[in-house]
């Protein structure tokens with residue numbers, strides 16, 4: 139597979155992120171593009187690097203494993219973005235600096251324990267099920283505070299913010315209320331817990347990343363638009 143097309147795609151996505159930032163007066167430097175490579179082969183990694191991408195996201199350990207063996211893997215910061223089973227924590231912690239899908243106390247404790255054992259810190263985001271769709275993972279908005287309070291007391295974890303997935307819809311504008319609600323929840327938690335550093339919002343995918351950036355996303359997770367031929 140020749141991933142030469144990735145360079146042009148990355149350029150286009152970056153231009154669209156910058157335009158979205160301009161519309162709302164944000165600095166584009168505050169938005170990181172996380173390339174979601176789950177459907178691509180490990181050969182995509184050098185192409186992403188050449189395109190200036192430095193963050194890669196994977197949602198399953200089994201699929202990430204092959205890519206992590208590629209020599210280019212070390213050039214990236216790795217983000218775990220899918221449902222994480224506790225028995226996979228021992229594999230994920232040494233390779234992934236970020237976990238966007240923290241959704242339960244048991245997982246927070248397991249991540250913390252493994253991070254301490256390895257002498258590392260895992261950057262975590264609490265996944266919130268804003269839209270209330272039953273098949274989506276994440277805590278209900280009213281449960282986020284309890285998990286946040288627990289996670290920030292655990293050694294080995296640095297709580298960076300919140301993550302959500304919007305429902306798949308044809309019109310990206312339909313995702314706007316979901317993204318706005320995540321930002322409002324973050325602002326509320328930040329002031330209620332007098333928290334500094336709850337600054338990240340992981341939201342927006344191929345079809346709705348511009349709306350997410352307008353609503354405050356700092357990490358956009360882009361798969362298909364970047365790596366699918």
Ligand SMILES: *Cc1c(COP(=O)(O)O)cnc(C)c1O
Nearest residue numbers: 174197219343344359360361362
């Ligand atoms: C696959 C995936 C993405 C990327 O989705 P695209 O629509 O391909 O951009 C983002 N976040 C999560 C959690 C995913 O599983």
